[in-house]
Amino acid sequence: LVHRMRPFGTTIFAEMSALATRTGAVNLGQGFPDTDGPAEMLAAAAAALADGHNQYPPGPGIPALRSAVADHQRRFWGLDYEPDGEVLITAGATEAIAAAILALCEPGDEVICFEPYYDSYAASVALAGAVRRPVTLRPTDDGGFGFDPDELRAAFGPRTRLVLLNSPHNPTGKVFTAGELALIAGLCREHDVYAVTDEVYEHLVFTDASGPHIPLATLPGMRERTLRVSSAGKTFSCTGWKIGWASGPRALVSAVLRVKQFLTFVNGAPLQPAVAVALALPDSYFEEFRAGLQARRDRLTAGLADAGFAVLRSEGTYFVTADITALGGDDGVEFCRSLPARCGVVAVPTQVFYDDADAGRRLVRFAFCKRPEVLDEAVRRLRAS
Ligand code: PMP
Numbered sequence: 001l002v003h004r005m006r007p008f009g010t011t012i013f014a015e016m017s018a019l020a021t022r023t024g025a026v027n028l029g030q031g032f033p034d035t036d037g038p039a040e041m042l043a044a045a046a047a048a049l050a051d052g053h054n055q056y057p058p059g060p061g062i063p064a065l066r067s068a069v070a071d072h073q074r075r076f077w078g079l080d081y082e083p084d085g086e087v088l089i090t091a092g093a094t095e096a097i098a099a100a101i102l103a104l105c106e107p108g109d110e111v112i113c114f115e116p117y118y119d120s121y122a123a124s125v126a127l128a129g130a131v132r133r134p135v136t137l138r139p140t141d142d143g144g145f146g147f148d149p150d151e152l153r154a155a156f157g158p159r160t161r162l163v164l165l166n167s168p169h170n171p172t173g174k175v176f177t178a179g180e181l182a183l184i185a186g187l188c189r190e191h192d193v194y195a196v197t198d199e200v201y202e203h204l205v206f207t208d209a210s211g212p213h214i215p216l217a218t219l220p221g222m223r224e225r226t227l228r229v230s231s232a233g234k235t236f237s238c239t240g241w242k243i244g245w246a247s248g249p250r251a252l253v254s255a256v257l258r259v260k261q262f263l264t265f266v267n268g269a270p271l272q273p274a275v276a277v278a279l280a281l282p283d284s285y286f287e288e289f290r291a292g293l294q295a296r297r298d299r300l301t302a303g304l305a306d307a308g309f310a311v312l313r314s315e316g317t318y319f320v321t322a323d324i325t326a327l328g329g330d331d332g333v334e335f336c337r338s339l340p341a342r343c344g345v346v347a348v349p350t351q352v353f354y355d356d357a358d359a360g361r362r363l364v365r366f367a368f369c370k371r372p373e374v375l376d377e378a379v380r381r382l383r384a385s
């Protein structure tokens with residue numbers, strides 16, 4: 001194995017899901033829903049399979065899906081992208097992010113991202129021979145997560161190539177505020193760097209949180225330097241389909257396509273038309289989806305508090321963070337490794353997503369994208385332990 005990949009073992013998600021399978025624990029670790037997405041989408045995929053949509057689709061994705069992606073972004077965020085040239089279909093958001101970093105970063109270039117960060121970011125940066133510059137998110141006095149603006153300013157330098165921003169943020173559940181986004185955008189403009197935004201949880205901002213989802217590309221001067229990434233997995237409860245997309249100015253999208261052609265070439269022929277159907281669903285689908293997850297967030301937050309955890313505020317995503325100190329825990333990794341044996345529940349230690357392991361040492365992430373009875377059973381077990 002090459003040097004640059006040696007620090008990366010098995011992903012925490014694979015490790016924890018295997019542990020759940022082995023022990024029969026309730027799996028609130030890996031973030032995937034336990035119910036299927038919209039029936040119209042599933043029917044469209046079955047029809048596409050039967051109708052012979054089984055060979056290589058066009059390199060940038062089928063026109064119907066590129067148009068649907070553009071229409072969806074115009075409808076919800078007021079962003080205009082030309083389906084032919086400014087939208088690219090990828091193998092999930094994961095491929096879009098990896099291909100973007102590989103396309104834009106020379107060896108030694110720096111990528112700024114907020115830690116804890118989604119695990120593929122560090123690996124993609126390493127594959128490109130680039131260097132990650134984490135800015136640390138820490139619990140705040142008001143029960144959310146925040147960062148020190150000076151730490152962000154100090155992260156920018158002559159080698160900064162891009163900022164990789166995930167909001168709503170996995171694993172913390174933080175939604176970056178308008179003020180925080182304005183600061184990030186200002187620094188991107190000042191230092192003339194790109195932004196790659198991971199917005200896979202764009203439809204999971206809870207209404208009592210910091211305000212609506214704001215794509216960074218909507219801020220002044222940002223559309224021309226931002227590659228916006230999202231995917232169908234979360235919004236349509238089909239994490240195994242791996243249909244994602246990137247949109248941005250033509251030059252950025254074509255750079256990403258140059259790399260994508262040699263990673264996977266194309267992907268998901270019969271799933272692409274189905275995701276096009278899903279993206280065109282009425283507003284009520286997206287509203288019910290959000291409200292459903294918000295209710296589960298509330299259910300698990302209350303249950304975890306009842307079980308003795310100090311729970312941080314989840315403003316969006318599939319996830320809520322709990323502090324284990326009050327339960328006598330001081331190391332989330334140990335806590336999560338022993339939890340299945342102790343009480344039959346799997347969670348993910350937030351620490352593994354930090355370079356600064358101390359910052360996340362006592363934090364544990366629980367996924368609430370599960371049926372209410374599953375959440376209740378997990379809480380029952382945690383309370384009994
Ligand atoms: N980014 C974040 C923040 C995620 O939580 C995930 C997990 N699904 C991904 C990217 C990957 O998305 P996809 O499955 O579409 O590759």
Ligand code: GLN
Nearest residue numbers: 013014029030031032170
């Ligand atoms: N995004 C999911 C999570 O954060 C898992 C994705 C994966 O297993 N790679 O739990």
